Amino acid sequence: MLMIVALLPLHASAQATADSEPPEVASFEQQVQQLVQGNLRQRAETVSQLFQQDDERLIDILNALVEGDLLADRNDPPTVAIRQGKSITNALTGATLESDEGLRRVPVNNSLRTQLRGQLAELNLTHESADVRYDAVRRFIRDGIDAEGMAMLIERQAEEESGLVLGAIDTALALFQIQGVDRDMRLEAINSLSGSLEQEARIALNDVADNDADPQLRVAAQEAIASIQSRIKFYRFTENLFFGLSLGSVLLLAAIGLAITFGVMGVINMAHGELIMLGAYTTWGVQVLFPNLIEWSLLIAIPAAFLVTGLIGILIERGVIRFLYGRPLETLLATFGLSLVLQQAVRSLFGPLNRSVSSPDWISGTLVINPVLSLTYNRLYILLFGLMVFFALLLVIKRTSLGLKVRAVSQNRAMARAVGVRSSWVDALTFGLGSGIAGIAGVALSQITNVGPNLGQAYIIDSFMVVVFGGVGNLWGTLVSAMSLGLINNFLEPYAGAMLAKVLVLIMLILFIQKKPKGLFPQKGRAAAD
Structure with a gap:
């Protein structure tokens, strides 16, 4: 009995020590999991505790809670996720979730929403x-x-x-x-x-x-x-100027390959639009083959599309076009038939429905200059990309052996043959080069329009307009005419509408060609007189 009495003070002292120890603080992960559980009053208390945490994930989680994009399931512990557009990611690990099955929106009331904001x-x-x-x-x-x-x-x-x-x-x-x-x-x-x-x-x-x-x-x-x-x-004028140049860059990409095949070789290639379409489908195929490399998909698709469409172009030239030189009507009909064959082949292989091509994060979003002027990154990159392709092609034509032979054959085929140039292979490589550039144009267009079997049909007429207006066979003329038509069309649209603007541009082009049949920058050499 005396021993028990003697131990009582020690027990009381130990109990007091235990009571005086601070309670264990929950980790950030535990507090986030508590946030999605319990009632609204408990949720408000957890929010106050979370604001004491110094964690870079906090802002994204609470922003999602305010906007109604924070999701959770009923497991123990619960899975907490954030909806970002069409994708759903784990709020704590950042891992992408395959579906939202079992996830429910975490509710908030007006009081909590005001506190959070x-x-x-x-x-x-x-x-x-x-x-x-x-x-x-x-x-x-x-x-x-x-x-x-x-x-x-x-x-x-x-x-x-x-x-x-x-x-x-x-x-x-x-x-x-x-x-x-x-x-x-x-x-x-x-x-x-x-x-x-x-x-x-x-x-x-x-x-x-x-x-x-x-x-x-x-x-x-x-x-x-x-x-x-x-x-x-x-700033509205500046925005119109940017979108006009952006449209011009799209026309440039679509037409620059045709400037090679039609302008240099004189081939009326009605299948040019389908080569653009094949480049866009190549981009889709790259993303299907490498689903974890979306950020790099465009950089992989550019050379892939160039090779695919370039090889198809060489096959078309060797198999069909080379038998029809000097016969423009037959060439037009043959390439028109090829365009139908390519369209149907794509429908049979990939289906008639449009395919979705994802945009990497670095090409998505908007560059906000001020509250009334913002530039979309995809249009900005396409503008820069179009200029890069143009100057790269100009470098090939002006500074390489192939470019020298292409210029020689286009200006005087008989003399080029006389000095040993194999004009038949120059024709094949030139057609392949123009077709490859059409495929690259398809990569760019996959970022701003639907990828489907009819994609090329929307650009074939515009491409011929650009080449004819600029001057057949002149690359600088193609650049100037593409940008000019893009600007004119974009400034007319707000007043005349999209369709009427195209009609007005076509009428102005017809009137211009009547005055200058050879375009802005006529081709030089003996071929110009043909």
């Missing part, structure tokens, strides 16, 4: 990506800003380096100040908003210009609106 704004304002920071400031502009948000933006303003984000911060602060009662501060806010292209800035200025009691503020707001409209017109 406020805390996420603070996190996103310090994110390393300028795009994420810009989106955070845009959320302040869209949803409204209070005194606490203003303090956060002022603090971020001193550290921000991105001009786009700084402009958005200035707009958000000015939108807060324009609602105040201090007249000088409101006037300063109006002057600040005159340099903003955000839609909310124009709405606020229109409200002041129409409804404010102070005439000086109304006049200042009207001047600010006029300044903004002038800048918007300039």
